[in-house]
Amino acid sequence: MSTPFYVSPQQAMADRAEYARKGIARGRSLVVLQYTDGIVFVGENPSRALHKFSEIYDRIAFAAAGKYNEYENLRIGGVRYADLRGYTYDRADVTARGLANVYAQTLGTIFSSAGEKPYEVELVVAEVGETPEGDQIYRLPHDGSIVDEHGSVAVGGNSEQISTFLDQRHRDGMTLPEALKLAVQALSRDTNGGEREIPAERLEVAVLDRTRPQKRKFRRVEGRRLSRLLEPGGGASAGDEDAADEPESGDDGE
Amino acid sequence: MEANPRKPGRLPAAFLTPGSSSFMDFLAEHEPELLPGRRPLPPVQGAIEAPHGTTIVAASFPGGVVLAGDRRATMGNIIAQRDIEKVFPADEYSAVGIAGTAGLAVEMVKLFQLELEHFEKVEGTQLSLEGKANRLSTMIRGNLGMALQGLAIIPLFAGWDTDREKGRIFSYDITGGRSEERGYAATGSGSVFARGALKKLYREDLTERQALTLVVQALYDAADDDSATGGPDMARRIYPVVTVITDEGFRRLPEDESSEISRAVHERRLEEPDGPRAALL
Numbered sequence: 001m002s003t004p005f006y007v008s009p010q011q012a013m014a015d016r017a018e019y020a021r022k023g024i025a026r027g028r029s030l031v032v033l034q035y036t037d038g039i040v041f042v043g044e045n046p047s048r049a050l051h052k053f054s055e056i057y058d059r060i061a062f063a064a065a066g067k068y069n070e071y072e073n074l075r076i077g078g079v080r081y082a083d084l085r086g087y088t089y090d091r092a093d094v095t096a097r098g099l100a101n102v103y104a105q106t107l108g109t110i111f112s113s114a115g116e117k118p119y120e121v122e123l124v125v126a127e128v129g130e131t132p133e134g135d136q137i138y139r140l141p142h143d144g145s146i147v148d149e150h151g152s153v154a155v156g157g158n159s160e161q162i163s164t165f166l167d168q169r170h171r172d173g174m175t176l177p178e179a180l181k182l183a184v185q186a187l188s189r190d191t192n193g194g195e196r197e198i199p200a201e202r203l204e205v206a207v208l209d210r211t212r213p214q215k216r217k218f219r220r221v222e223g224r225r226l227s228r229l230l231e232p233g234g235g236a237s238a239g240d241e242d243a244a245d246e247p248e249s250g251d252d253g254e
Numbered sequence: 255m256e257a258n259p260r261k262p263g264r265l266p267a268a269f270l271t272p273g274s275s276s277f278m279d280f281l282a283e284h285e286p287e288l289l290p291g292r293r294p295l296p297p298v299q300g301a302i303e304a305p306h307g308t309t310i311v312a313a314s315f316p317g318g319v320v321l322a323g324d325r326r327a328t329m330g331n332i333i334a335q336r337d338i339e340k341v342f343p344a345d346e347y348s349a350v351g352i353a354g355t356a357g358l359a360v361e362m363v364k365l366f367q368l369e370l371e372h373f374e375k376v377e378g379t380q381l382s383l384e385g386k387a388n389r390l391s392t393m394i395r396g397n398l399g400m401a402l403q404g405l406a407i408i409p410l411f412a413g414w415d416t417d418r419e420k421g422r423i424f425s426y427d428i429t430g431g432r433s434e435e436r437g438y439a440a441t442g443s444g445s446v447f448a449r450g451a452l453k454k455l456y457r458e459d460l461t462e463r464q465a466l467t468l469v470v471q472a473l474y475d476a477a478d479d480d481s482a483t484g485g486p487d488m489a490r491r492i493y494p495v496v497t498v499i500t501d502e503g504f505r506r507l508p509e510d511e512s513s514e515i516s517r518a519v520h521e522r523r524l525e526e527p528d529g530p531r532a533a534l535l
Contacts, residue, residue, distance in 0.1 A: 049378070054378070055375050056375070076269075076270075076376055077265045077270045080269045080280055081265060081269060083277055083372050084280075084281075084285070086368075087364070087365070087368055088288070102263070102264070102265055105263050105264040106264045106265045109264045
């Protein structure tokens with residue numbers, strides 16, 4: 001009978017963490033920034049249909065980097081959790097903190113159970129408040145820890161570099177066009193410090209906009225509205241034009 | 255089971271199992287006791303006394319559809335509530351008005367709204383108007399047991415069909431049977447009288463404003479002849495809930511607009527109590 005190899009718990013965990021990190025690094029990074037009227041989500045995504053960002057509940061949105069099938073599963077779990085909780089109690093009782101805790105427990109249990117493959121995902125759960133001080137952003141790495149973030153967050157392969165870049169330039173009270181341009185600038189830097197261009201069609205952008213009159217604050221920013229915001233010096237009056245342009249709806253489709 | 259939202263912890267397997275985009279299906283599998291239709295019914299003798307909502311009317315016009323309801327809930331010959339709301343947005347492009355047992359109906363609307371929103375979030379696209387109407391059928395069918403004990407819910411569903419680009423109205427019976435109505439519809443105890451008014455005043459080329467006035471006229475006639483339907487309450491400033499759905503989505507008339515229409519109708523009725531006259535031939 002052969003003797004099984006002994007692997008120390010430290011080593012086993014380190015291996016699992018490395019496995020997960022490598023998986024996440026294969027995906028593209030995304031960033032989440034606070035601006036005056038809410039929180040903006042920006043990522044490079046060539047797909048029109050497979051989203052990285054989505055609505056979870058009235059004021060709560062979800063962003064993920066890594067393996068699509070795994071984070072899609074977590075996203076739907078989150079929608080079910082939020083809807084069930086809101087149905088059982090009240091809509092006001094669904095909070096980003098509660099959701100982040102459930103995600104952390106889920107990721108943490110999977111990460112430390114030897115029988116399961118760790119998830120190769122990194123999540124952001126964000127909730128927009130009545131004021132910028134009330135905004136909440138939680139980052140959830142693959143191992144189930146929770147990081148309470150402020151201002152700007154980057155997740156995904158290149159996130160450390162992007163975070164440093166954002167930390168130096170992001171400030172409170174940015175307008176949406178300013179925050180969006182900064183986000184695109186951050187995402188356009190490659191690992192060697194060079195820059196490449198990301199065309200608007202390859203960007204996925206969504207906002208949690210606290211000024212929306214509807215209770216559902218999540219909105220995708222696409223097409224003309226997005227190009228207008230990205231124009232140099234543009235987007236100043238975008239807020240007013242928006243309303244007339246498209247019927248407002250919390251849905252994903254346009 | 256830790257499925258329970260009251261016990262936070264890891265998401266239970268059911269939450270992470272790929273499956274239906276329907277919230278009701280998820281509940282049926284996961285917490286069936288939360289579904290209204292799954293509640294065990296105790297044997298009851300005689301009718302159950304519970305507040306009833308009364309009259310809902312709807313009318314379509316070339317750019318959309320109007321749905322309105324009076325504000326009275328009755329329990330037997332008692333007025334249970336003077337300012338009840340019986341017309342609700344179902345989602346961005348549809349609305350539902352309810353007549354019947356108020357408590358159950360409001361719960362059904364809440365679940366229906368959630369069902370549509372849940373589908374939209376999971377699938378990233380809205381259900382078709384036909385799909386929404388069918389979903390409501392299923393829910394009413396689930397309530398059949400209670401309906402036979404006297405707790406019936408009879409909704410009226412109206413919405414803007416984004417594919418066909420027109421407003422559509424669906425009415426239901428207690429078995430969940432659904433029928434699409436042409437032009438106008440009414441449900442509830444005062445509906446007989448409301449339908450008479452709608453029939454006489456409705457035209458296919460109404461403007462939005464005319465359609466809004468039409469439904470208020472119909473509610474006025476319903477309240478005139480049905481004691482369970484409330485007319486505009488001038489003393490307490492309680493006016494019908496009037497909503498309109500167009501390609502720009504659902505809009506509930508703010509109080510100043512609905513009171514203005516109600517007051518105009520009421521003023522005319524002081525001179526002509528039976529309302530506008532239709533031509534004899």
